[in-house]
């Protein structure tokens with residue numbers, strides 16, 4: 426009988442099969458290598474990422490993220506990637522990388538992430554400063570530019586703004602006269618004082634009335650509530666919520682912080698609703714140098730009873746845009762003024778030089794005028810140096826790439842968050858010798874060509890590109906008026922022998938932790954404070 430033999434079970438066939446197997450493996454391995462070499466490479470990520478949470482544990486319990494990320498940049502370089510739970514982030518820490526990501530890739534990096542803070546504090550993204558990149562964002566940004574923030578508008582408002590500063594200085598002089606001690610001094614908390622001056626300037630132009638202080642034209646309680654809600658919202662936004670990075674946390678019902686956010690949003694809405702009702706009822710005929718009323722009046726004329734199709738109804742647009750302007754303009758300017766004054770007290774030679782400049786340009790026998798500001802070059806360099814060392818937003822606003830792009834040769838997928846560490850960039854010793862020393866004169870000598878407009882990436886406290894701050898001219902005008910007015914009108918001293926505590930409290934704005942108490946003495950003849 427012929428025995429049937431299965432053809433593969435002989436030594437020859439087995440050798441053949443093994444040979445074929447190895448050939449196929451080699452072929453596949455080569456294909457894989459080819460594929461890998463064409464796949465775009467992403468920026469390097471620090472080691473130590475954990476499953477699910479990624480690098481989040483490295484930022485847990487960190488008090489000042491800009492310092493922690495700065496220390497990481499020293500180790501891993503000026504461009505690195507972090508996995509923050511389910512979200513990816515690109516951290517940039519040199520001016521070259523900031524230029525690559527925010528100028529070369531300006532269009533791609535022009536969105537904002539949809540996280541709890543940006544959603545709840547913006548009427549569901551109707552406040553354009555927190556909205557994703559979209560035709561809606563473009564339209565409202567254009568409207569605010571035309572109605573409020575353009576250079577001609579800022580010029581138009583300067584008398585009104587300056588008038589508000591003068592009223593605040595008069596009020597402070599009255600307090601000083603009534604409460605000064607035996608040595609002719611009165612103690613003032615400057616964070617609060619600057620906060621009130623700024624809110625009065627802003628509200629006068631946005632809703633048409635001064636709201637805080639003895640000469641308030643009404644609405645003081647709402648304005649104060651609003652100020653507090655702004656502070657709370659900036660603080661929460663800076664912290665971020667874990668549920669935005671690990672969505673499971675939200676699904677499991679851990680939503681305590683969201684409730685806090687909703688509560689703040691309700692506080693905003695109560696005040697905005699009242700302001701809107703007032704504006705619908707009484708349209709101001711002229712205000713702040715413009716014939717068609719204040720900024721909210723302008724929004725009411727544009728959007729009352731209308732909608733932007735596919736986006737929001739008129740009331741939501743008006744409230745959200747007003748909120749955006751008041752919130753955007755309050756914290757950044759107030760923290761800048763508070764840091765400037767703290768730095769001046771800790772550096773008395775700079776304070777003395779600033780007041781000498783005021784005496785030379787203005788003198789002590791007349792009031793400061795807004796037309797003096799362009800001549801106060803040293804004072805303006807004090808503000809630049811303050812913004813370099815203590816930028817109001819050390820990590821700028823929250824940014825997101827809304828399309829794939831290449832940054833410095835690395836592939837950045839759509840949806841990646843962009844974190845420009847401008848505190849690190851602005852203290853880079855390659856660009857700024859003695860980066861932690863307060864030297865305003867550098868802006869009159871070695872760095873005199875560096876401006877704040879977002880073109881010199883070594884100094885970008887207002888950000889840069891499409892999402893850069895639209896309130897630059899408006900904000901600088903408020904800051905220059907308030908600081909120049911105060912330093913011209915009052916002498917100021919540290920009431921203790923201890924240097925001013927410079928601890929920072931991280932939020933979306935870089936707040937000073939400890940209040941700034943200073944001793945103030947009148948500097949001008951009394952009658953000058955009463956002239957309007």
Ligand code: HEM
Nearest residue numbers: 554753754757758817818822887888889892893894896900
């Ligand atoms: C010292 C004053 C100010 C500083 C330092 C400052 C800083 C900033 C920064 C860092 C950003 C984020 C930029 C980015 O992501 O690249 C920003 C955005 C913004 N700022 Fe300012 N700002 C100031 C004053 C103002 C004022 C006075 C207003 C309005 C009245 C304003 C309204 C806004 C708005 C609406 C945005 C968002 C823009 C957008 O997303 O399209 N800011 N600001």
